[in-house]
Amino acid sequence: MLLIDCPYCGKRPELEFSYGGQAHLARPSRPSELDDQAWAEFLYMRTNTKGVYAERWRHARGCGRFFNALRDTTTDHFLAFYKTGETRPTCPAAAAVTGAAPSGLAGERTP
Amino acid sequence: MSRQSFSGLSLIWRSFSKHASWQKQWRKATPKARYDAIIVGGGGHGLGAAYYLAKEHGLTNIAVLEKGWIGGGNTGRNTTIIRSNYLFNESAALYDHSVKLWENLSQVLNYNVMFSPRGVMMLAHTVHDIQVFKRHVHANRCNGVDNEWLEPEQAKEFCPPLNIKDNIRYPVLGAALQRRGGTARHDAVAWGYARAADALGVDIIENCEVTGIRRDAGGAVEAVETSRGVIQTRKVGVSAAGHSSVIMAMAGVHVPLESYPLQALVSEPVKPIFPCVVMSNTIHAYISQSDKGELVIGAGTDAYTSYTQRGALHVNTHTLDAICELFPNFRRLRMMRNWGGIVDVTPDRSPIIAKTPVPGLYLNCGWGTGGFKATPGAAHVFAWTIARDQPHPINAPFTIERFRDGYLIDEAAAAAVAH
Ligand SMILES: Cc1cc2nc3c(=O)[nH]c(=O)nc-3n(C[C@H](O)[C@H](O)[C@H](O)COP(=O)(O)OP(=O)(O)OC[C@H]3O[C@@H](n4cnc5c(N)ncnc54)[C@H](O)[C@@H]3O)c2cc1C
Numbered sequence A: 001m002l003l004i005d006c007p008y009c010g011k012r013p014e015l016e017f018s019y020g021g022q023a024h025l026a027r028p029s030r031p032s033e034l035d036d037q038a039w040a041e042f043l044y045m046r047t048n049t050k051g052v053y054a055e056r057w058r059h060a061r062g063c064g065r066f067f068n069a070l071r072d073t074t075t076d077h078f079l080a081f082y083k084t085g086e087t088r089p090t091c092p093a094a095a096a097v098t099g100a101a102p103s104g105l106a107g108e109r110t111p
Numbered sequence B: 001m002s003r004q005s006f007s008g009l010s011l012i013w014r015s016f017s018k019h020a021s022w023q024k025q026w027r028k029a030t031p032k033a034r035y036d037a038i039i040v041g042g043g044g045h046g047l048g049a050a051y052y053l054a055k056e057h058g059l060t061n062i063a064v065l066e067k068g069w070i071g072g073g074n075t076g077r078n079t080t081i082i083r084s085n086y087l088f089n090e091s092a093a094l095y096d097h098s099v100k101l102w103e104n105l106s107q108v109l110n111y112n113v114m115f116s117p118r119g120v121m122m123l124a125h126t127v128h129d130i131q132v133f134k135r136h137v138h139a140n141r142c143n144g145v146d147n148e149w150l151e152p153e154q155a156k157e158f159c160p161p162l163n164i165k166d167n168i169r170y171p172v173l174g175a176a177l178q179r180r181g182g183t184a185r186h187d188a189v190a191w192g193y194a195r196a197a198d199a200l201g202v203d204i205i206e207n208c209e210v211t212g213i214r215r216d217a218g219g220a221v222e223a224v225e226t227s228r229g230v231i232q233t234r235k236v237g238v239s240a241a242g243h244s245s246v247i248m249a250m251a252g253v254h255v256p257l258e259s260y261p262l263q264a265l266v267s268e269p270v271k272p273i274f275p276c277v278v279m280s281n282t283i284h285a286y287i288s289q290s291d292k293g294e295l296v297i298g299a300g301t302d303a304y305t306s307y308t309q310r311g312a313l314h315v316n317t318h319t320l321d322a323i324c325e326l327f328p329n330f331r332r333l334r335m336m337r338n339w340g341g342i343v344d345v346t347p348d349r350s351p352i353i354a355k356t357p358v359p360g361l362y363l364n365c366g367w368g369t370g371g372f373k374a375t376p377g378a379a380h381v382f383a384w385t386i387a388r389d390q391p392h393p394i395n396a397p398f399t400i401e402r403f404r405d406g407y408l409i410d411e412a413a414a415a416a417v418a419h
């Protein structure tokens, strides 16, 4: 189970959260101008990154708020947590915020 | 090398030489400079495709490249449930094509894949389940796929360990049974296809990771880069399960896939106690008993995408809660091992078996939590697609473009985590 650091409430077990998928996907501002391919990209295509991935979490059984996280999908090690609307931290800065590692995984990855 | 054939007689015969005379089942091939076609991924799907390419399409100068060992991906990690009672016509045709190939696979490959059609029973726990399952039963019958509705007492008769009392959180309200469904031996499927393909001249190359796909000026595939050097080829078939999107990105192709951990676990071995396969999508429990005696239990996917091949413990305990309610006899069994695989999930929970926008690049992926059952059928139509550069009628609907054109094959409603 992951240990997730809600920017509003602090570190809580994964069970309190629901997953929101890839972060920073903006709904098209002029929907009627999109063709089918552009809609398919927006609705269905995800980067499915193997490596550092920006994703949304929601503290569903806590404060209820959405926020973003950077996680390395090859280790499940979190690199940063940040509020919705904030820009994605760059990786060196992200490494400094090495928040929660799933227990037993600490040290498996040099940040 | 003359092919040794497997039979009861050969087993007895070789016992006279203390079984020392058996040969290796396939060669350890080293990569050639050029092949007519390359399959990326040595799971059941990739090895099967290589076999059918050689057997039915005469393409024998081909190779399967596997980054680890064959069958070490989801093929060797799954709970082996085989069935074909899917809702839509497209799916029923694809999965039933596969079940029919399973029925003779041991004979065709001269390899005991231990296909055991012991019946797969899906439990209904809510009014919605009942309606959906009955709809499946009718839709399946229209497609010539067997599936029947059982009342709780009939379900218990078919599977005596089942608890049908109404004092549990989600009582059993009925079940849909596909008698032709069952299980098979996962490793044997990979090994059987590998051996049969090797006998036809296919090179099976382990410890060979594909790291790049080279394209010519016209954009068509011309070579693959691997951890064992560059190999020329004009046709590449990708069957890499959880890593499919990573490999397609090497050729600049976006696919609608997300990769999630999916877990399974086995109990200590016990005497035969469980006669069939039982699955419950509603409370996330999948169970059968292996010939070794272990109860084989499938759990759910984790909430998040990952490539770690492990998942969280609470996902397993959630499934065990359900198992203990449904089968109180198993409460005191100890679990021996658990593990995870990385499954590639599409938005409509149906696979992609298709040509891609890149000439010479073909894709078989998106099998998610339930592609073991499809191994022979998918491999068969994928080989056809690669050999003829056009889809077989059975896989024609399973394109990437269906997500753009709106022709989804939406098996998600009933099969969100179903195997
Ligand atoms: C826990 C679990 C339970 C399951 N239960 C069931 C079930 O009951 N019934 C069912 O029908 N299905 C089930 N499935 C799904 C099923 O296992 C898969 O859909 C199916 O086995 C996929 O087969 P494959 O050959 O496509 O993939 P795999 O067997 O995963 O083969 C893909 C191969 O590609 C290789 N590869 C990846 N990247 C590269 C690269 N760059 N270069 C070279 N090789 C590469 C991998 O190492 C791997 O061996 C389950 C899966 C899991 C994880």
Ligand SMILES: [Zn+2]
Residues within 6 Å of the ligand: A006, A007, A008, A009, A010, A059, A062, A063, A064, A065
């Ligand atoms: Zn919170």
